[in-house]
Amino acid sequence: MRAVWLAARAAVRRRRVQTLVIWLVTLVSTGSLVVALGLVDAASAPFDHAFAKLNGPHVVAEFDRGKVSDGRLARAARQPGVEAVAGPFPQATVDIPRDTGNFGLGGEITVVGRADPKGAVDRVDLWAGRWPVRPGEVVLNRQSDWTADDLGKRFRMPSGPTLRIVGFAFDLSHTADAWVTPGQIGALHPTASQLLLRFRDASSQSALRAGLATVTDGLPRGSVNGSQTYLALKHRIGGSARAYAPYLMAFGILGILVAVLIVAHVVGGAVVSGFRHIGILKALGFTPGQVLGVYLAMVSVPAVLGCALGTLGGDLLAGPFLRFVFTGPASGVLHDSLGIAPWVNLLALLGMPLVCVLAALGPSVRARRLPAARAISAGSAPRAGRALGVQRRLAGTRLPRSVSLGVGLPFARPARSAVTLAAVVLGVATVTFAAGLAATLNGFGSGGHPYDVTVYVGDIRHGKEVRPVHSDPELQSLLRSLPGASRITARSDDEVLLAGGTQPVMLEGRRGDVTLDSVLTAGRWARRRGEVVAATPFLRRNGLEVGERLRLRKDGREERVTVVGATMDTNDRLVISAWPTVTALIPRAAPIAYHVTLRAGASPGAYARAVRAADPGLAPQPNGPNNVTGTIVGSATALTLMLALVASLGVFNTAVLNTHDRRRDLGMLKSIGMTPRQVTVMTVTSMAVLGVAGSLLGVPLGIVTHRLVVPRMAGGLDISLPPSMTEVWHAPLLALVAPAGVLIAVLGALVPARRAARLTVAEVLHSE
Template sequence: MSAVWRASRAAVKRRRLQTVVIGLVVFCSTMTVMLALGLLLATEGPFEKSFEKQRGAHAVTTLDRSKVTDAQAAASGRRPGVAASAGPFGLAVLDVPTDLAGSPPGPLAVVGRADPAGPVDRVELLVGRWATRPGEIVLGSAHGGYDDGSLGLKVEARGAPPLTVVGFATSMSKSAAAWVAPAQMAALHPKAVQMLYRFDVADTSEDFASSLAGATAELPRGAVTSSQSYFTLKRAFSSLADAYLPFMTVFGVLGLLVSVLIVGNVVSGAVVSGYRHIGVLKALGFTPNQVVAVYLVMISVPAVVGCALGTLAGGLLTEPVLKIAFGGIQTGTAAIGLSPWVVVLCLLGMPALVAVTALVPALRAHRLSAARAITAGSSPRTGRGLRVQRALAGTRLPRAVSLGLGQPFTRPGRAGLTMAAIVLGVVTVTVTVGLTSTMLAFGNAGRGDGKARVAVQVGRADQQQTAPKLNDAAIEKLLRTLPGASEVTARGLLQVRLSGYAQNRFGNFYRGDPAVDASLLVAGRLPKGPGEVLASPEFLAQHGLALGDRVTLEAGGRKVAGAIVGKTMEGNPLALDTSWETLERLSPGTEAIEYGVRLAPGADAQAYVDAVQAADPGLYATVASSGNNVTTTVVGFSSVFTILLSTVAALGVFNTVLLNVRERRRDLGMLKSIGMTPRQVVVMTVTSVAGLGFVGGLLGIPLGVAGHRWIVDHVGIVEFPAAMKDVWAAPQLLGLGLAGVAIAALGAAVPARSAGRMRIAKVLHNE
């Protein structure tokens, strides 16, 4: 074994360039794969682990108290197919007219529960203690201002006694917004009861529907008013991460394929160019298996180093990616981070993949006899590609170009691997160009008028701000009359419930000029009358709604019937947009919390901000950012991946050209001795792979276009209109067609210059 190690170490030192190429390829690929796997496992593992740990409810069901008794509700939890149940718990919806611990006013779903434990939906306390006496309440973690200083807050709802906050808690099932002791429920006048179920079988939505139907089969008709599926919670948990997953997956697969191709190419080239070395090893007594081991160890050393560094870099990059992907959502007790299995898989899997890839070409060394290996040399066998070379010689192409175009046919296997790497590089470039065009169009949607935008927030005392001197109507009038104003839109905020759904949602209510530009709509129209709703694709998907469906909004004991009249490209999956008339019917007298101002073309945005602040210190105006975080993130990461994978593809070309130059040293010396200039040698060498680059570009463009379309069609939180998907134009495609040539030329530049500088006397003397 020591002899194998010494021979392998000597081979690593002798082939330093190939060693560096392999290390860089594995480094880039490991980092790319680690990002994709880290994001994929983060969307599945943390939710499932925490959901099982807290015995999350597969179904959170609300029953009408006037149609079902507690005994009937409890009996439903003992039906066949129900693995465990909890309840019945009294459920009351309180109307909270003011902000509560950082959340806007609106309905508050309160459940009477004796303790946070139980067979289903074990609630975890974050701060404080559980409510055990009347007059106490525990708020859910959706109320963002929870800490020790928030304990003791008073919850004052219409028609209910004051309640003191004694704790904050979280539930993976999102079964309630707050909890009180059962003895408190009578004073809250509950009109519903809650049952929590875990089913024996709930692997698919069909299983869930069947199990829920079985559990509620004996309840009176109309007793079930709403039922929340854990599939909805799971989708909401990973909705933003799922948006990044398609393009991470594409780049991860491309990285793996490039690694396999280039490692195979490097090892194959090392075997072919090292025939004499193989023969000498066998002549010295190395067995065929030891010779194979020499080449595998020679490849594994840089692969292990590249994998370790790639894992380290990937780990450092994955954490901020996960922070972006899960930012702004409620994750309950789920710990979002890089799974240790991803690190282990990359550290063990990537070197193993490299070793398996290297084994196939290394077996050629196993089969060679010592005598044949020593006498074979490193030159291509006579007659390979001669027919093609002769045909090219008969054309009017310059001799250096015709010789270069014919070279790939002398090593068709190596040429095929090199072209495949170039194809993947072109695919990567094409996908990135398409994504960049789509995301820039998405980021600029609604901003085509070129008008600057100013956001004006109304000061609030609970946020240690100065309250405005003017009332709602006077503020809007002021903003319209200040110099530069073109359009003003007021926004009110209120928590609302959709009839038939357990969780509260945020309602944005707009007054004045349209808040949403028509270009942001993918279907339908803007809301006009009361109850008309505009929603995002993810909101509709999580609620099982579609354009035209009827909905009823509830708040403050009032209801407004309406319908989904429009769908935007993207938006908050927990919020809906509707008209100010809807707000007047749900919560009369509610004032706007924010105003959006569009300025006239050429108006000075900062001057307008200063004028607002001078007019009323209780108004906080800022120039709205013209950027888009999603666009910046996707374009940024796509560009990084493109640079990495294009560099890797160029390194593959570099290795191929380097091997070709070393194999053809005698031929190059002969050509230079009969008059070929160094410049012609460079042209011939670059042309030998430029043809592969051109063909690779033609093959890679349609694959890249298909990859781009697949990504934009599978971003769940955004629904791109056709105009943002069809981004390809003739100049773009022409430029992409040259991307393969550019990658090939970049990889061939250094060895081509080395070949051009080669001294004739030294080459022929060595021969």
């Protein structure tokens, strides 16, 4: 074994190019695979861990206290399928003014009277202070916005008591915005009762619905205000991870395929170019098994090193990446559970080297079977045949002789050329997929909005809010009169409550051209009072469809509305309505922003500057990509460049092997007058042929990958993309990616071509 290791170590040092290629391709492939699998695992694992730790409720149900008593609810919950129950807890809805004195809470909030943060269901994470034990005390549901120094401050309830903050807690299921003692809740006039349920069968939405139906069977009609399940919450929290995972998996799979091809190609080339080395090893007494071991060790050393560094790099990148993906109200609790699972690292550390060894097994077995005498006597030049015949036929064309000779070279080693072509095809497919992904995300990043500039009412300067000097009607006239403006719509934002839910709904009102909004994916736009358009994630989270009815509440008012359309917006709390619906719930609603569409050719930047000059209390913001799309496009670009570089290294290795095999031919061509420039053209042309074929095959493969991956990314966010964002393959984009194969091939062949051009006839004859 020591002799095998010494021979393998010497081969690794001697074949620096092949070693570098294997190391780099395994590094890139392993790193992307670790991040991708870690993200797939993280799409559910952190939530499951945190939810189990807190013994969260499978169903949070709200009941009308005027129709069913707490005692009857407690008896109804005693069903065989119910594993545990907490409550019923009295629940009140309180409207908090939006000002800086209420710890970030504003609008309609839910307050629950609860005696203990623990219990059989839903253990609330009390991270600062203590639980209220007497009237006049309150605990706020805040994750990390405030510190323990805020304990003891006063929290004023409008038309109610002023409470002292004795603690801060976080509830993953968000069953309340604040908690008080059961004795205190009466002063807030509770209108609902909250029941927290865990079921023995919680595997699906249908099972949860069936379990809740068993509990509510026999209760008065209309006593159930609404309910929410933990599966909907889990789906919402893991949405970003599910959106990122498909494209990372695509890059991981492409990386593995490239790794297999390149490793097999490198080892195969090492066997062919090292015939004499193999013969010498056997002549020195190496058995066929030891020769096999030398070549497998030659691959394993850089492969294991690349996999180890790739796993380490993937772990380092995955930490901040997962924290970026899992942002939002539950991020703090989930971050404690985030990280790459041990099975992912184990799979990468063991699986990728095994893939490389299996890829190298075929060429290594060939080296094992090669007789010593044949190996020592083997010439360096390939047999005349396919390449020479093609070159002779091309000689009769008008192509320059260096070009015709170069076109025929790939046919000398068809197996080697086929593997190189496959690597180029995958490189081109990666470039094509990344270009299509960027085109889709650039459209999505701007929200699909047909407007160009959003003008916000009010601006913050030097820590102070500056209000506009114009009134609402004057602002619309002003914005419409500025150069470049075409259409304008006013937008209001207010939080309301959905009957049966504990989290507020963002009701956005539209006045003017209501179509100046996110892309409509189903139904139509709201035109009159009682009609709303909802974001697709909102509909899926609440189990709703276009055509169903909702009840929205605000300040004691209630409006029954019908969902008449769905938008592409990713906000799972968003509901959009025409202005009459907003004023029915909020009579004093006022626009907080104006969406402006510009005429063709108008500059959003110039319009924004004109807005600032016209009224210093306005804050214009041109429409553009967001951070999420920027992150995906940036990471996809980086992975694409690395895989394209790896494919170029495969071409580089092929060009090196070809020039090594044909040193005698190069010497003969130079002796009859071929110039160094012609040698360079011939070598580059031989690889450019593979580049052209790679583009012809790789571009369609990249388009297919784009069409498979992008809908799954959209599905992770619970949205549907319109055809304008998926059918991006128009002539300009195709023209941009078409030369990718040639560029990869030329980039990989250029250095070996220059080296071949510098060879002298004397050097070639001396080596012979």
